[in-house]
Amino acid sequence: MVPVQLHEFNSQTRRKSDRYPVVRNGIFMIKSGELTYQDKVGESIILKSGDFLLYSSGDISKIDLSTSSGNFQAESLVIDVSVFQKFISYINTDDHFRSTRESFIFTQENTFIVKLLSLLREQLEGQPSPETIEFMTLAVLSEMVNQHQELLDFIHRISVLTISQQLIRYVEQNIASDLTIDAVAPKLGMSASTLKRKLQSDKLSFANLVKVKRINYAATQLRVTKKTITEIAYETGFKTAAHFSTTFKAVNGSTPKEFREQIQA
Known part of the structure; x- marks a missing residue:
């Protein structure tokens, strides 16, 4: 599986509603327009046309789009957590600067990173090999960290998944499988009772999580x-x-047939 997915957004793109969303991490790029949001530490971040940054969807709130400078268009390179984990394993995380900042904005003046991102997008539009995409993404991350060493704190944090996030990720990747807590728990390195207890601490139910993910x-x-x-x-x-x-119907209030008819109407 290719470890990076390219997604496009515009002013009409509807934000997906998901009761159990998995956190998405990657690089967000503004093509036109302007985006304002609040990051994890409460800082107001403004991204203008040509700006890009590393992001974690779980840290973003109070989003506002502006089209005064043109129709809003953006791209997101969603990067699998395994790439961030591999990046961390390649470097000495003890030799970097600690930072309370969460957001580091890059612009078109960061020409080398811009060129790498352009090459990465070109590869994703074809039939890329997972190894090539991973190598190019690691190169992009390396250059971003070279510009802002404090990003290592951010990358280290998003490379560690909570138990609930690990479960959601596993369910999404194995949606067609026979998913029972007894079968899945060992895949996450624990017993069924331990997984159940950890989910209860997050006020989650294994059966309901699987059901909602399947219906979504x-x-x-x-x-x-x-x-x-x-x-x-x-x-x-x-x-x-x-x-x-x-x-x-129990989850969405309509049968699959009715749901499809409503969309096509």
């Missing part, structure tokens, strides 16, 4: 593909289309 995935498939409802049911781990339809 199914809703996306209903929205963007022409697959049959039965195909989507099996792809999301349901044994029968009837069970899928009942569960889908």
Whole structure:
């Protein structure tokens, strides 16, 4: 699997509503317009056309888009946590500057990083090899840290997943599998009772988390593909289309058929 995904945004892009969102980390780039948000430490961050930075979606709040300088367009390179973990393993994290800052903005004047990002985007638009994409992403991170060594604190923090985040990530990557707490817990390096206890401390339920994640995935498939409802049911781990339809309605308030008809109307 390619460890970096390219996503595009504009003024009309609807923010995905997800009861159990997995934190996304990567590089956010403004192509036109302006974006203002509040970061983890409460600092107001303003990104203008051409600006980019490393981000973690869990740290962002109070988002505001401005199109006074043109229609808002942006791109996000969502980077798998394994790349950040590998980057940390390659360097000596004891020899860097500690910082209370969370956000470091780069501009088009950072020409070498801009060139690397351009090459990375070109690769992603084709049929890239995961190894090539990982190597290029590590090079981008290296140059960003070379400009702001304090970024190592940020990268180190986002490279460590909580148990709940690990579970959400595993469920998303294995959505069609037979997901039971007894089967999944060993994959996360713990017993079922330990996983259940840790989830309870976060006020989460394993069964409900899996159910909602499956329905969220199914809703996306209903929205963007022409697959049959039965195909989507099996792809999301349901044994029968009837069970899928009942569960889908319990979560979304409509059957899969009704949901698709509403979108197409």
